Amino acid sequence: DQQVKQNSPSLSVQEGRISILNCDYTNSMFDYFLWYKKYPAEGPTFLISISSIKDKNEDGRFTVFLNKSAKHLSLHIVPSQPGDSAVYFCAASVTGTASKLTFGTGTRLQVTL
Amino acid sequence: GAVVSQHPSRVICKSGTSVKIECRSLDFQATTMFWYRQFPKQSLMLMATSNEGSKATYEQGVEKDKFLINHASLTLSTLTVTSAHPEDSSFYICSARDPEQSQPQHFGDGTRLSIL
Numbered sequence: 001d002q003q004v005k006q007n008s009p010s011l012s013v014q015e016g017r018i019s020i021l022n023c024d025y026t027n028s029m030f031d032y033f034l035w036y037k038k039y040p041a042e043g044p045t046f047l048i049s050i051s052s053i054k055d056k057n058e059d060g061r062f063t064v065f066l067n068k069s070a071k072h073l074s075l076h077i078v079p080s081q082p083g084d085s086a087v088y089f090c091a092a093s094v095t096g097t098a099s100k101l102t103f104g105t106g107t108r109l110q111v112t113l
Numbered sequence: 114g115a116v117v118s119q120h121p122s123r124v125i126c127k128s129g130t131s132v133k134i135e136c137r138s139l140d141f142q143a144t145t146m147f148w149y150r151q152f153p154k155q156s157l158m159l160m161a162t163s164n165e166g167s168k169a170t171y172e173q174g175v176e177k178d179k180f181l182i183n184h185a186s187l188t189l190s191t192l193t194v195t196s197a198h199p200e201d202s203s204f205y206i207c208s209a210r211d212p213e214q215s216q217p218q219h220f221g222d223g224t225r226l227s228i229l
Binding site: 002004009034036041042043044045046049089099100101102103104105106 | 117119122145147149154155156157158159162206208210217218219220221222223225
């Protein structure tokens with residue numbers, strides 16, 4: 001039972017354009033959401049997070065949007081840079097579960113020149 | 114920032130061997146660490162939550178006798194894959210959370226385990 005889903009396994013975007021990565025979840029108990037970036041043979045690196053009391057959080061080139069009614073979140077990267085090429089995972093947790101994370105399957109982003 | 118170190122990065126061994134993987138928090142104390150497993154092109158699946166000084170909490174379907182977890186200090190958790198078989202080949206990653214920070218989990222670089 002995949003409670004967090006990333007339906008696009010890959011995405012290719014031209015440098016300078018916007019990258020939009022999507023994530024859907026089914027568990028309505030999730031109230032904290034995160035995006036991680038992962039390079040091959042390395043562990044995930046935290047990018048940005050959002051609490052369910054907000055619908056938007058911005059940090060530099062990265063913005064996360066949360067639509068609770070649709071159980072959907074998205075990560076926007078603008079402008080996209082070649083160094084952004086990696087696999088992006090969204091993750092979700094329930095407050096009070098000692099930060100236990102449920103991950104999506106990941107989206108491989110390729111930023112082309 | 115918080116750093117988590119995982120060792121070894123890669124292990125290749127024969128079937129039946131037991132393999133120990135270490136996870137260390139280098140600049141903070143972690144009362145809780147997490148062990149994940151990732152199959153190719155799949156998600157990171159939480160295996161267990163490692164609690165300092167007490168027994169680990171395993172996720173449903175994870176054999177606790179197969180995957181032994183020890184969290185003997187506030188900076189070290191170990192995962193031992195006992196009598197490993199080819200189906201145990203996977204990418205194992207640990208993470209830890211610095212309770213002094215509001216930031217989420219920090220991950221190690223993972224261990225690629227290959228059982229021949």
